Amino acid sequence: MKEPLHLFKIGGAVLENYEELEEALGFFGNLPGRKVLVHGGGRRASQMSRQLGIEPKMYEGRRITDSASLEVVVMVYAGLENKKVVSMLQALNCNAIGLSGADGNVLLAEKRPVKEVDYGYVGDVKKVNTQSLHTLLEAGLTPALCAITHDGQGQLLNTNADTIAAELAIALTEQYQVNLYYCFEKPGVMTDIDDADSVIRYLDPELYAAYREQGIIAEGMIPKLDNAFRALKAGVASIHVGGRKALALGKATQLMWTTDFPE
Amino acid sequence: MKEPLHLFKIGGAVLENYEELEEALGFFGNLPGRKVLVHGGGRRASQMSRQLGIEPKMYEGRRITDSASLEVVVMVYAGLENKKVVSMLQALNCNAIGLSGADGNVLLAEKRPVKEVDYGYVGDVKKVNTQSLHTLLEAGLTPALCAITHDGQGQLLNTNADTIAAELAIALTEQYQVNLYYCFEKPGVMTDIDDADSVIRYLDPELYAAYREQGIIAEGMIPKLDNAFRALKAGVASIHVGGRKALALGKATQLMWTTDFPE
Numbered sequence: 116m117k118e119p120l121h122l123f124k125i126g127g128a129v130l131e132n133y134e135e136l137e138e139a140l141g142f143f144g145n146l147p148g149r150k151v152l153v154h155g156g157g158r159r160a161s162q163m164s165r166q167l168g169i170e171p172k173m174y175e176g177r178r179i180t181d182s183a184s185l186e187v188v189v190m191v192y193a194g195l196e197n198k199k200v201v202s203m204l205q206a207l208n209c210n211a212i213g214l215s216g217a218d219g220n221v222l223l224a225e226k227r228p229v230k231e232v233d234y235g236y237v238g239d240v241k242k243v244n245t246q247s248l249h250t251l252l253e254a255g256l257t258p259a260l261c262a263i264t265h266d267g268q269g270q271l272l273n274t275n276a277d278t279i280a281a282e283l284a285i286a287l288t289e290q291y292q293v294n295l296y297y298c299f300e301k302p303g304v305m306t307d308i309d310d311a312d313s314v315i316r317y318l319d320p321e322l323y324a325a326y327r328e329q330g331i332i333a334e335g336m337i338p339k340l341d342n343a344f345r346a347l348k349a350g351v352a353s354i355h356v357g358g359r360k361a362l363a364l365g366k367a368t369q370l371m372w373t374t375d376f377p378e
Numbered sequence: 379m380k381e382p383l384h385l386f387k388i389g390g391a392v393l394e395n396y397e398e399l400e401e402a403l404g405f406f407g408n409l410p411g412r413k414v415l416v417h418g419g420g421r422r423a424s425q426m427s428r429q430l431g432i433e434p435k436m437y438e439g440r441r442i443t444d445s446a447s448l449e450v451v452v453m454v455y456a457g458l459e460n461k462k463v464v465s466m467l468q469a470l471n472c473n474a475i476g477l478s479g480a481d482g483n484v485l486l487a488e489k490r491p492v493k494e495v496d497y498g499y500v501g502d503v504k505k506v507n508t509q510s511l512h513t514l515l516e517a518g519l520t521p522a523l524c525a526i527t528h529d530g531q532g533q534l535l536n537t538n539a540d541t542i543a544a545e546l547a548i549a550l551t552e553q554y555q556v557n558l559y560y561c562f563e564k565p566g567v568m569t570d571i572d573d574a575d576s577v578i579r580y581l582d583p584e585l586y587a588a589y590r591e592q593g594i595i596a597e598g599m600i601p602k603l604d605n606a607f608r609a610l611k612a613g614v615a616s617i618h619v620g621g622r623k624a625l626a627l628g629k630a631t632q633l634m635w636t637t638d639f640p641e
Contacts, residue, residue: 163453167429186458190426193476194457195449198526198534202480206532210510212482213456217465218475219519247473247519254513256482263461269469271461 119352120252120291121150124280127158128300129359130196137203139298139359144207149252149291151283152204152211152259155276156196160188163195176335180235180273188273189215192261200259212256216240216264217271219247222279224264224272238264238272240279243286281342288350295346295354296362297339303357303368304340306331314361319371320344340370347372382615383515383554384413387543390421391563392622393459400466402561402622407470412515412554414546415467415474415522418539419459423451426458439598443498443536451536452478455524463522475519479503479527480534482510485542487527487535501527501535503542506549544605551613558609558617559625560602566620566631567603569594577624582634583607603633610635 123143129135143152157178161171164187172179180188197213204211216222216238224238251258260283262276277297284295303314306326315322323340326332332340343354347370357367386406392398406415420441424434427450435442443451460476467474479485479501487501514521523546525539540560547558566577569589578585586603589595595603606617610633620630 189461190453190457192457193461194453194455198452198456198478198480201478202528202534203532205480205483205528205530210483211480213478213480215461215464215476217461217468220468220473247517250513250517250519254510254517256510256513265465265468267468269466271465 117290117292119148119294120287121146121148121294121296122153122280122284122287123150123296123298124153124276125155125200126276126297126299127155129298130154130156130200131158135300135359136200140200140203141207142359142363144204144209150257151248151252151287152200152257153262153276153280153283154196154200154259155262156188156192159196160191163187163191174232174234176338177234177237177275178273179233180237182236185236185271185273189263189271193263197259197261204257204259209257210255211259212251213259213261215261215271216274216279219251220244220267221247221258221260222264222274222282223267224274225266226270226272236270236272238266238274240264240274240282243282245286245289248287249290275338277339277342281346284346284351285349288352292352295343295351297343297354297356298359298362299357301358302361302366304332304336314357314366315368316366317371318368319373343370380553380555382411382557383550384409384411384557384559385416385543385547385550386413386559386561387416387539388418388463389539389560389562390418392561393417393419393463394421398563398622399463403463403466404470405622405626407467407472413520414511414515414550415463415520416525416539416543416546417459417463417522418525419451419455422459423454426450426454437495437497439601440497440500440538441536442496443500445499448499448534448536452526452534456526460522460524467520467522472520473518474522475514476522476524478524478534479537479542482514483507483530484510484521484523485527485537485545486530487537488529489533489535499533499535501529501537503527503537503545506545508549508552511546511550512553538601540602540605544609547609547614548612551615555615558606558614560606560617560619561622561625562620564621565624565629567595567599577620577629578631579629580634581631582636606633
């Protein structure tokens with residue numbers, strides 16, 4: 116049997132709330148065995164961008180990354196947010212090592228081709244270097260990845276953190292039994308965004324399609340769940356989506372590949 | 379005999395000139411065997427600081443690091459500069475991994491006590507975690523360190539890059555025969571800053587003291603050379619100070635511990 120590995124993705128809203136972040140990292144730090152963290156940081160990047168007089172440009176929730184915006188996201192994700200997370204994990208006795216995709220050539224990407232939209236310096240993941248990650252994990256280190264990749268030719272690229280988490284999870288299934296957690300500011304995937312009790316406990320592709328059709332699951336949740344179901348289909352052992360407390364209590368949304376009775 | 383290791387420190391002015399940086403990294407990337415890079419970034423940090431409306435405060439060439447300035451140096455050193463260097467090294471087929479002192483707990487520091495001057499979030503190195511570095515080196519990775527440390531309690535700190543290079547060099551002498559290079563914008567330590575032919579080829583403590591007394595070696599060179607001589611005294615095998623070309627040609631300044639005839 117493969118060794119279990121916990122892959123934990125923390126969203127931007129959690130990153131910006133010190134207490135929330137501390138609790139999420141505390142939960143993560145206490146997970147047993149091998150683990151990997153992935154974090155976003157888009158909120159802070161947009162803030163920093165405005166402070167520098169660069170108005171953030173988005174298209175369907177995705178950042179248009181010109182060269183000035185790329186500098187901002189590299190600074191904020193790989194600098195400010197990554198080192199904050201790493202130093203907090205170190206204080207929790209979790210021997211974290213912060214990485215962008217360029218470090219150890221962990222995430223090789225290619226610049227997204229220009230079609231209707233020119234996303235600029237946005238990268239689509241081409242290859243996950245599981246050997247580098249395995250080496251770090253075997254040395255007792257906990258990789259903490261930010262959402263910056265590179266093309267191997269010296270160009271850094273901006274990649275969605277949810278996508279990175281899914282790609283990592285899929286690639287790591289070769290060696291590990293991967294459990295993937297998407298930790299964000301809501302308790303889980305909800306039928307009513309204003310009702311904390313409306314968390315969908317189990318979600319399979321059939322239910323997901325139905326909720327989408329009814330407009331109950333919409334907007335930002337769709338790319339997140341598309342990524343997550345893709346990972347589940349590719350062999351990721353378990354996927355949970357929700358807030359730190361709900362995840363700890365096992366009350367977040369669990370994705371199911373079939374409608375089989377949950378274990 | 380211990381395995382040789384090349385420890386290469388790149389200063390801020392080299393970092394800000396793309397061609398210079400590319401050539402310096404090309405030289406570094408081609409050095410055989412184990413190697414470690416350390417880089418500064420103060421010039422860019424001061425620039426970014428002003429762009430954000432924070433006037434940089436310096437005392438005798440050292441940055442007074444309040445919490446806003448700390449955010450700037452973390453962003454610029456660990457984000458912008460570190461990832462630029464790492465992605466450029468990757469393009470040169472050098473498998474670099476960017477690190478702050480918090481990553482892998484590589485550099486533990488303590489906040490400098492307030493005496494006449496309150497330097498703010500400035501850290502003095504307390505411990506170099508050579509085990510983490512050794513693991514990375516053995517895995518064929520090339521650590522690229524920026525000048526950010528941490529206190530192990532979740533606080534990031536700003537530490538002078540020349541000092542980090544010296545501390546790393548000293549700690550690594552336990553396992554390696556360390557060759558230390560300080561690569562900066564001048565060909566070497568010069569008797570006349572405007573005359574490229576005035577490089578002091580060999581410098582020992584006695585000559586150094588004489589040049590200081592005469593005011594020939596002054597200002598920023600003094601803390602750099604103090605650090606370097608400290609490292610030489612502590613067992614670092616060789617130390618060269620100078621520009622990329624001069625280093626490559628063996629025409630930079632070599633520090634000597636005694637006035638013995640150079641080999």
